[in-house]
Amino acid sequence: MNFPMHNQDTFWDFYWETRLLPMQNLGKRAAILSASRLIRRLAQNTHHPLRLLELGCGEGQVIGTLLDAHSQLCDVARSVGVDYKPASLANCQRDYPRMRCIQGDFTDPALLASLGQFDVVMLVNALHEVFSDCYSSALGEIDVPMGKQAVKQAFAQAVGCVRPRGWVVLFDGLDVPGDSNQSITIRFRSEQARRDFKLFAAQYQPFRITYQSTPNPLVVILSQRDFTRYITKSIFLGKQLWQSEQLESYQYFTEDEFRAMFDEQQAGISEYRPLTVNAEKWQRVVEILTPGVAFPHEHILMVAQK
Numbered sequence: 001m002n003f004p005m006h007n008q009d010t011f012w013d014f015y016w017e018t019r020l021l022p023m024q025n026l027g028k029r030a031a032i033l034s035a036s037r038l039i040r041r042l043a044q045n046t047h048h049p050l051r052l053l054e055l056g057c058g059e060g061q062v063i064g065t066l067l068d069a070h071s072q073l074c075d076v077a078r079s080v081g082v083d084y085k086p087a088s089l090a091n092c093q094r095d096y097p098r099m100r101c102i103q104g105d106f107t108d109p110a111l112l113a114s115l116g117q118f119d120v121v122m123l124v125n126a127l128h129e130v131f132s133d134c135y136s137s138a139l140g141e142i143d144v145p146m147g148k149q150a151v152k153q154a155f156a157q158a159v160g161c162v163r164p165r166g167w168v169v170l171f172d173g174l175d176v177p178g179d180s181n182q183s184i185t186i187r188f189r190s191e192q193a194r195r196d197f198k199l200f201a202a203q204y205q206p207f208r209i210t211y212q213s214t215p216n217p218l219v220v221i222l223s224q225r226d227f228t229r230y231i232t233k234s235i236f237l238g239k240q241l242w243q244s245e246q247l248e249s250y251q252y253f254t255e256d257e258f259r260a261m262f263d264e265q266q267a268g269i270s271e272y273r274p275l276t277v278n279a280e281k282w283q284r285v286v287e288i289l290t291p292g293v294a295f296p297h298e299h300i301l302m303v304a305q306k
């Protein structure tokens, strides 16, 4: 039976609300919801089952979940997840046995060229790792021009896997616009938060974090850029995940840079959504004392057509 579109939307709203409960506070939830809408819309005008590709699929929480939900609209067996971490990929294959999992580096042009073309290509929380991989021990931080170039190149190759008129979905961290070196004053809400910040500043590898102490031990002055780096990592401080999180910068492009990268690949942006997923958690650890400065958007969701 064919239901009218608005009834289907209501069904899917309910489905995802239940299915994505464990991902309630994760940004990738927004990427899944957006990709699901795209897949449903696309399936109406496409006369073949849709092929999905996720680069940096990890354990498959994004592509696997979408294929489970839309198995009738997608060519599950010819949809592909690529990741270079064998352990993550093994879990992906275990949880989603019908899709194809390929272990490899998605920045390798030969690997991507071997995959063929897809209706939807997804990069969810993946490109910031390409940027972070450009850490230079000589510089003692990420080689920014090299990192940005690596991201652009990886994105261009990803778009190369999109069939003509196909789509790309990107979700990742977002850098602060404008003069991000401008200083702001912040106050930690507890001694613990202050200690965690000290740990962050000492151990965060991608960039050197600088700040100025004040007579009030809970108040410090730092650049907006370093503040953004801190709050986007604050939820991991003191947790096991900090071991890997301390090596990665979520911030690599501002909104203008993302838009320019899409323009360069002639990918027409149909959705551009800056998101602040964790503001509530941040407010529990720190407050901004500088008037007129708000918590930044931390993530970006972009959907574009080739």
Ligand SMILES: C[S@@+](CC[C@H](N)C(=O)[O-])C[C@H]1O[C@@H](n2cnc3c(N)ncnc32)[C@H](O)[C@@H]1O
Binding pocket: 028, 055, 056, 057, 058, 059, 060, 061, 062, 082, 083, 084, 085, 088, 104, 105, 106, 107, 123, 124, 125, 126, 129, 130
């Ligand atoms: C933060 S995880 C996100 C996983 C998944 N997209 C999700 O949102 O659930 C990023 C993943 O990208 C993978 N990755 C990063 N750079 C990669 C590369 N150059 N080639 C293959 N995989 C890569 C990592 O191994 C990791 O599993």
